[in-house]
Amino acid sequence: MNYYDKNAQEFFDGTVDADMSSHHEKFIKYIPENGHILDAGCGSGRDTLMFKSLGFEVTSIDGSVEMCRLASEYAKTEVLHMQFQEIEFESIFDGIWASASLLHVPSDEIEMVLTRLKDSMKDSGVLYASFKYGDFEGMRNGRFFNDLTEKTAIELFKKADFKVIDTWITSDSRKGRENEKWVNILVRK
Secondary structure (H helix, E strand, C coil): HHHHHCCHHHHHHHHHCCCCCCHHHHHHHHCCCEEEEEEEECCCCCHHHHHHHHCCCCCCEEEEEEEEEEEEHHHHEEEEEEHHCCCCCCCCEEEEEEECCHHHHHHHHHHHHHHHHCCEEEEEEEEEEEEECCEEEECCCCCEEEEHHHHHHHHHHCCCCCCEEEEEEEEEECCCCCEEEEEEEEEEE
16 A cells, blocks of 8 residues: 555545446445445545445545545545455445456455355345456555456456445546546446
């Protein structure tokens, strides 16, 4: 997470205004009114703020101290400094939002992380995640990435005993990065 501590303001500025509304709509239709959402790897706090504005209870975590600070200020809420591998919540979330965050977990740790996330969800809770599209795993521009395709995402989440609701491919919503593709997946516990 050193990259995000060193580049927190630049990352915040580049992502805080990204339009994720179509992804939010697909996700929140499965969350009960006033439900509890975990924003896992909340980054700028953009999605935390949006979910809170719709009346959801939101717990936010991020692995970068600086991103936690910026997101806390922006979303006006506490953001817990925590790595995915440290998650120990039990059956409390109606939904988990992991936008462009699980992609930083190495393939040899991702199943354990998904199990921790699943354990933190209520029965029939839903999880949204997005990954850069492809089959690359390793360091890129100072950060670790674990890219997936629709096929590998479905296989991974099924192996972790999730039921796949939907997958879809999108372009990056940030200006100047429209040519970058993402695989999105929505699953149920």
